[in-house]
Each structure stands twice: as C-alpha cells, then as structure tokens.
Amino acid sequence: MHRYNILAVGAAACLSAAITWYLVDPHAFVLHKLHLQPRLLSTSRDTVSTSNFAFYKLSLQWPPSTCTSEPPAGLNCRGPVPGQFTIHGLWPQDAKDKRIPPYNPANPCTTDIPISPDNLIPYLQQIDEKLKRLWPNLRNSGSEQQNQFFWREEWRKHGMCSDYPDEPFDYFNSALNLRDGFDPAFQLTPGKSYTVKQVADAVRRQVGAKPEIACSRSKEVKKRLQLWEIRLCYNKEMPPKTLKDCPKDFSGPCGSLQDSITFPDPPSSSDEMADHSAGIGSEFQASDEK
Incomplete structure (x- = not known):
C-alpha cells in the first residue's frame, strides 16, 4: 500500500x-x-502566430500610372492595361507600419507550415479568372506565366506570413473580396489633377477610414506627380474586413498633402501604353514600396 x-x-x-x-x-x-499541430490547441490563429504582425494593408494600384511612371513604381507594360484599380498586394504590417519579412524557416513568422510558392497555383484554380482581372501582373497582364509568377512572389513575400500560411486560396480570395467592395475609381475622374488631400478625402468618404496615398513620378512629363496607389488598412482578423486609419498619409515622392497629383487617363490602346512605357520597371511587378 x-x-x-x-x-x-x-x-x-x-x-x-x-x-x-x-x-x-x-x-x-x-x-x-x-x-x-498547434492548431489543435485552438481554432484561432492568433494563439499560434509568433510574428509581430499587427494589421493588413491592401494596396490597389492605378495601372495607367504604373505603366507610365519612373522606377521604382514604373513597369515596362506589354499587355493590356486595365482601366480600373487592380490589386498590388495584401500585406501584413507590424505596429510601426513596416513589412513583415518573408517566411524564414530559421526564424518562422508562424507555427504553421506554409504552402510553398512552388505549389501555389493549383490552390488558385477556382479564382484564376478573377485573379487575372483584378490581380494581374501589369508587366504583361495577358500572360499566364507572368501572372502566376507575380502571384507566387506576393505569396512568398506576404502570404506565407499572413493569417493564411497554409490556406492560399483564402488569402487571395480575401483580397479579391475586399477589392469587390469598392467603386472601381473611388469616384475620381481620370485625366484630372487633385491634391493628395483631395484624393484621400474622396477615398475616406467612400470607405470610412483614412487611406495612404502612394505617389509616383511620371516618366513622360518631368517632375509631374501621379496617383500610383491607394492603400487601405485593416485590423488583423480572419478574414480582414474592418477598416482602420492607415498610419501614413502618403508615400513615394509626394512631400505633403497639398502636392498636386495627376490621375492619368487609361490608354487608348495597349500598343500605345507599351510604347510609352518601354524600358522601365522590374522583373515582375512594381516594388512593394512601404
């Protein structure tokens, strides 16, 4: 006993x-x-993330600006140029509005095992057509190879450290759903010029939160500033849906809210845009400037 x-x-x-x-x-x-697996502890990803990821930033680019701007915003656009805002990316940011670094197995941002970029494309088959329309690679939006390359890069740089490291369909589909909720031109008139503040105010009236306005510099007219991207910030949740004020008012070469920026007209043809933009850009897409 x-x-x-x-x-x-x-x-x-x-x-x-x-x-x-x-x-x-x-x-x-x-x-x-x-x-x-950590997921057995809870149904919430917040309990297993080891990153300092604080909020999402949805970056929507204006293709006519991307295709007529100097680097780093500018691209050598060879395919059809959309006349609507398209997705540049859905980016996890830290509390200081810095990009969460890409996934690194030696210092992982998540306790889940992310899907490799090499295995990404089969997960996107159900939304492939919508991605081509709303999340194209502007370097050549008509190229299947270039579009897939861009999606793999955005997944590698941002998606693998999001709330969806092993659910790429949900990551990309969440961004598409967010983009679907807005007026394609945010009630701005192509061909007109605005101050940075006027653009920000117009967006804020529509979405109810302060955006970040990203400017670029025209390669055609020296020193002319253009509206390149509108960036919207969302609380960290699954799926992202609650807008919050972005920490920064503007980025890029803009220096104040009173700077005048042009909202370029869409091109009359893809050939014209290709001629205008020859010789600019990066390998696959405009840089993820923060």
Missing part, C-alpha cells in the same frame, strides 16, 4: 509539473513533447 501511495504522489507531481510547464510555455510543451 505504501508503494502505491508513493506512485500516486509521484504521478500527481508529474501531472502538476506538466500543467505548470504548459501554462508557462504551451507552445514548447505541445511541439516538443506531444508533437501535435
């Missing part, structure tokens, strides 16, 4: 120690002792 009492006391002590360890460091307890 004495031996059984000793065993009972020992078992209780072990259980108590295990509970204490779990409360102090549940992640280590689960991963290193039980070898379970």
Whole structure:
C-alpha cells in the first residue's frame, strides 16, 4: 500500500509539473513533447502566430500610372492595361507600419507550415479568372506565366506570413473580396489633377477610414506627380474586413498633402501604353514600396 501511495504522489507531481510547464510555455510543451499541430490547441490563429504582425494593408494600384511612371513604381507594360484599380498586394504590417519579412524557416513568422510558392497555383484554380482581372501582373497582364509568377512572389513575400500560411486560396480570395467592395475609381475622374488631400478625402468618404496615398513620378512629363496607389488598412482578423486609419498619409515622392497629383487617363490602346512605357520597371511587378 505504501508503494502505491508513493506512485500516486509521484504521478500527481508529474501531472502538476506538466500543467505548470504548459501554462508557462504551451507552445514548447505541445511541439516538443506531444508533437501535435498547434492548431489543435485552438481554432484561432492568433494563439499560434509568433510574428509581430499587427494589421493588413491592401494596396490597389492605378495601372495607367504604373505603366507610365519612373522606377521604382514604373513597369515596362506589354499587355493590356486595365482601366480600373487592380490589386498590388495584401500585406501584413507590424505596429510601426513596416513589412513583415518573408517566411524564414530559421526564424518562422508562424507555427504553421506554409504552402510553398512552388505549389501555389493549383490552390488558385477556382479564382484564376478573377485573379487575372483584378490581380494581374501589369508587366504583361495577358500572360499566364507572368501572372502566376507575380502571384507566387506576393505569396512568398506576404502570404506565407499572413493569417493564411497554409490556406492560399483564402488569402487571395480575401483580397479579391475586399477589392469587390469598392467603386472601381473611388469616384475620381481620370485625366484630372487633385491634391493628395483631395484624393484621400474622396477615398475616406467612400470607405470610412483614412487611406495612404502612394505617389509616383511620371516618366513622360518631368517632375509631374501621379496617383500610383491607394492603400487601405485593416485590423488583423480572419478574414480582414474592418477598416482602420492607415498610419501614413502618403508615400513615394509626394512631400505633403497639398502636392498636386495627376490621375492619368487609361490608354487608348495597349500598343500605345507599351510604347510609352518601354524600358522601365522590374522583373515582375512594381516594388512593394512601404
């Protein structure tokens, strides 16, 4: 009997120690002792993320600006140029409005195992046509290869450290759903000029939160500033849906809210745009300038 009492006391002590360890460091307890997936602890991703990811930034670019701007915003556009805002990316940002670095296995941003960019495209088959329309690679929006390259890069740089590291369909579809909710031109008139503040005020009236206005510099008219992107900020949630004021008022070469910026007309033809934009840009898309 004495031996059984000793065993009972020992078992209780072990259980108590295990509970204490779990409360102090549940992640280590689960991963290193039980070898379970973190998702079994909770249905919320917030309990398993190890990044300092604080909010999302949805960046919507105006293709006629992207295709007529100097680098880093400008691209050598060879395909059809959309006459509506298209998605540049859905970016996880930290509390200081800095980009969360791309996934690094040596210092992972998540305890989930992300889908590799090399395996991304099959997950997007259901929304492939919509992605081509609203999230094209403006370097050549008519090229399947270039579009897929762009999506893989956005996934590598941003999606793998989002709330959806192993659910790429949900990541891309969330961005498409957000884009669907807005007036395609934010009630701005192509061909007109505005101050940065006027653009920001027009967007804010429509969406109910302060945007970040990203400017670019025209390669055609020296020193002329253009409206390149409108960036909207969202609270960190699944899916992102609650808008918040963006930390920055503007970015790029704009220096104040009173700077005048042009909202370029869409091109009359894709050939004309290709001639205008020859020789600019990056390998696959405009830079993720923050």
